[in-house]
Ligand SMILES: Nc1ncnc2c1ncn2[C@@H]1O[C@H](COP(=O)(O)OP(=O)(O)OP(=O)(O)O)[C@@H](O)[C@H]1O
Ligand SMILES: CC(C)(CO)[C@@H](O)C(=O)[O-]
């Protein structure tokens with residue numbers, strides 16, 4: 001059986017207090033208002049014509065992109081692994097507010113999955129994904145000034161890895177992009193090939209689609225740091241946009257892997273989000289040192305863990321805290337103290353262990369509570 005996996009919770013960017021970030025935020029707010037504002041900006045969508053083309057190969061997509069460039073159109077790229085949910089759609093919405101064309105890529109990239117991770121069982125919902133994008137595109141068609149979802153790129157692995165088959169082993173035969181030590185910290189410590197795979201596939205997708213802007217979710221915060229580094233170190237002419245995390249009412253972040261959780265692990269899984277909120281509150285109360293910021297988070301996680309461990313096997317959802325991190329926003333190196341002018345990234349990971357004993361009619365999630373999980377709240 002594949003090894004148990006992390007239930008990751010990566011929540012908070014303690015923002016610097018510089019005016020440039022405030023400007024960035026207000027621009028996003030402006031765009032959101034432009035996009036979300038009601039009647040005056042609504043277009044008549046009765047004549048809605050779907051504009052989305054599905055591409056499997058590189059050359060036709062390149063031709064499409066070239067034509068867009070000649071027509072002064074701008075491309076916002078949203079890379080995904082499919083199994084779409086409202087979090088993905090929020091990325092598409094922001095991309096549509098800032099570009100004439102949105103390209104969505106749907107590709108489950110093998111090189112970012114370690115050999116014992118959940119590549120084989122990763123949820124695939126192609127038909128539903130297309131329906132969701134179609135519905136969203138219809139909505140976009142009715143908004144004055146909004147871009148449209150004009151391309152979905154869903155390549156085969158042979159297209160993405162044209163020379164050698166993808167290799168997920170640590171020595172890794174093939175052509176890769178690596179960032180050391182950034183890609184080896186935190187998530188990279190427990191998933192040693194993860195960021196190598198992400199950086200490599202994103203470089204490929206950026207080269208194929210040549211977007212002006214790319215959109216990534218803050219939920220995967222270390223991934224956003226890796227992408228910014230990719231763009232900086234390889235001089236890519238791309239603007240990286242980070243979109244806030246979409247959450248369930250109780251704070252659980254939407255995530256494709258949530259289907260694995262089942263009721264019991266889902267309920268307990270919000271522990272880390274709760275813990276990190278406590279740490280964030282410490283920062284907001286003007287605490288700046290690592291100990292002061294992180295202790296309530298560790299304490300909350302410890303208390304919850306003890307309470308679960310004390311329950312009977314048919315009642316409990318056991319977990320282990322992998323890390324609680326207070327890190328520099330560009331290097332992800334751990335900080336002893338936060339400089340408010342620079343900000344920090346507060347993040348954490350919890351390993352949700354398999355359910356030991358299911359109840360008679362209990363919803364244990366896809367895979368009966370045993371599937372390796374990489375869900376994010
Ligand atoms: N809840 C969310 N809010 C905002 N962005 C999100 C959310 N969930 C995913 N994203 C972003 O969507 C993009 C594609 O993510 P991906 O397809 O891996 O979905 P996922 O839900 O993160 O899946 P997984 O369960 O594998 O982590 C990434 O940039 C990711 O950060
Ligand atoms: C960015 C990405 C699409 C690369 O495969 C993936 O890591 C994801 O979905 O976050």
Ligand code: BAL
Pocket residue numbers: 112220374
């Ligand atoms: N959203 C992160 C992709 C992964 O876990 O592989």
